[in-house]
Amino acid sequence: MAIFKKSSSKSNTVKLKPWKVAIIDDEADVHEVTKLTLRKFTFENRGLEFLSAHSAKEGIALFEEHRDIALAFVDVVMETDDAGLRLIDEVRNVQKNFSTRLILRTGQPGQAPEEDVIKQYDINDYKAKTELSSLKLKSCVYSSIRSYRDIKTIEAGKRGMEEVLKSSSSVLESQSLAQFGSAVLKQTLTLLNLNNSVLYISTQHTDLYGHTKMTVLGASGDLIGLCQPGISQEIPPDIEADVKKVLETKVHYQSDELFIGYYPSGKDGHNILYIKLNEPLDVVKRKTLEMFASNVSVIFQNLTQKEDIQETQKELIMVLSDAIEMRSKETGGHVKRVILMTEFLAEKLHMTEEFIETIRYAAALHDVGKISIPETILHKPGKLDPEEWEIMKTHAQKGYELLADSNRIVAKMGAIIAKTHHERWDGKGYPEGLKGDDIPVEGRIMAIVDVVDALLSKRCYKPAWSEEEVKAYLQENAGTQFDPLIAHVMLEHFDKIQDIRAQAPDED
Incomplete structure (x- = not known):
């Protein structure tokens, strides 16, 4: 069991709130005598705060204003012969206050028979005013406040347990x-x-x-x-x-x-x-x-x-992607840039948080299939001949096959991206010639990101294009090579795309 230590420096400096005691009686002397008798009363280092009402109507208002009355002395006969009884009924059955200890006091014991009152009304004691000597009054207050304290502790414990269950569910x-x-x-x-x-x-x-x-x-x-x-x-x-x-x-x-x-x-x-x-x-x-x-x-x-496993998977994905990038002799920051760009476009396209989180890492796997392409083709400085081009195109299917058997969500999306990021909106892409919305949206996003980054970058077979040239290319190929909506979003936020690319520049 855990041990709680208490500091000694200020352990007794916090002043505790007093217990509230209500005196509801139409006789002013009763108020004065009760207060005088209990003026030095303390229980658990807490004194008493007296609240006074001189009629049942005032008493009801008192209970409405103070929800934390520990004990109330209530006179039976006030503005009517049963005013106190009506007040008890109001407090218990209308205000639903079952915590306050209620003690009925009467100066006319025969008018409201004790057995009938205790049986019909939810009170904690019924005393003739002559019974409550100084000692008995204090004894009554001790037992009542102790009872009130225990009831509030149980209520708080019940609420606390409910909150624990509710809070734990939220955290889960x-x-x-x-x-x-x-x-x-x-x-x-x-x-x-x-x-x-x-x-x-x-x-x-x-x-x-x-x-x-x-x-x-x-x-x-x-x-x-x-x-x-x-x-x-x-x-x-x-x-x-x-x-x-x-x-x-x-x-x-x-x-x-x-x-x-x-x-x-x-x-x-x-x-x-x-x-x-x-x-x-x-x-x-x-x-x-x-x-x-x-x-x-x-x-x-x-x-x-769970997060350690996820982070390990993501780190391994980045290591693998960087290795493929180095083997392909692509520009140094290509993988990092396409990750940032795909994430940005996914946000602007209002994709779900899960989709955005997944594509952030799956994008790095778009060219994983190039691991199967001979270096003579990957590193060829000039244009590929038709036979070489057919071999190069197989990297899309090869990438899919490498990842398709995994049940991990990043690998699943990575497989889709690897296979479909060379499909075209007009159906003239590869490997399956998918058209329009038949191309998964992650593939359509990567298709435009991969091309834009490639055009803006210097490669062994071409110089970097200017921003104006790339924008013109996007406008010209929106609706043919690229999803027109994604092309529009890319053009609308091209300045931001350039800022993102600057975060991962090519290494000389």
Whole structure:
């Protein structure tokens, strides 16, 4: 079980809110005597705040304004003989307040028989005013407030459990660590009802070779700059020192100003939840957070493994693509440029996020089939003869065959792109002569990106074309070689395309 430490410096400086006690009675003396008797009363380091009403009507308004009354003394006879009873009915059955402890007091015991009242109305005690001596009054208040506290704890625990389940479901929908971090922050803030507090999620993982990494997954408040999309900044030294202490002790740390939750993730992983507090976490919030963060820890471990696998696949794709590019002696940044350009066009064509994320990596595989083409053809400085050209064209089908058996989404799209990026809108392309919308959209996007980048680049068999020449070529071939809509988008954003290409220039 996790251990919570309490700091000694300011452990008793936070002033707790008093318990609210309502006195609803038409006799002014009853108010004064009750307040005088209980003026020094405390329970769990909390005093009393007295709320007064002199009629049932005022009492009902009091309950509407104050939803956190712990105890109410209610006179039976006020503006009518049963005014107090009607108030009880209103509070319980209309306002649906079942937490406040209600004690009926009467100066005329015979007028409302005790057994009938207790049986018919949801009250917690029924006393004649003469019964409540100083000692008995205090005893009554102790037991009532203790009961109220327990009821509120149970209610809060129930809500907390509901929020844990709801929040965990929300976090489970995360598909990446970045989304995960944002989801954790949002749900934790909601879960704990924290105001003006700062949270961030960090993880530490030691791999097979003993390398340790601390990564910021999400941040808010004055630490928001530590977690920009895709970037983890250096953690401030004071925060890092606090986190390292928790990692060393492997237990939670709790003070009035700070909570650092420690949640192990697998054998070597550690999740840290760092929260700046405006006031100490109470027992219910702390236990709720414990349950939530334990669930989050398991989710994080699964997401980390998933993302590690995905990143490894993407890195291998880039290595393979670069190797093919070097073998083909294409311009140095061709693969990097087509990745950025296809992603940009996919966004402008309003494709789904999943499609954009996938084409970002699948685009690198467009020429994977060239691995089967002899170097004498790949490196020929002049124009290919008809026989050589037929061999060159086989790279589209070969690329498809290399990738088609994979069930991975990037490889699946890569196979489609490899096979269809030389098809033409008018049906005169290869290898299958597909026409118009029969060509998959990923193939149509790559078709225009590959040609535009090739035309704008210097190759062993040609000089680079000017921007004006390439634009003219696009306009001339829109609707024949290229999808006219994609050609229009490319022309509309040609300045941006040039900016993107500048990010990955050719190497001399």
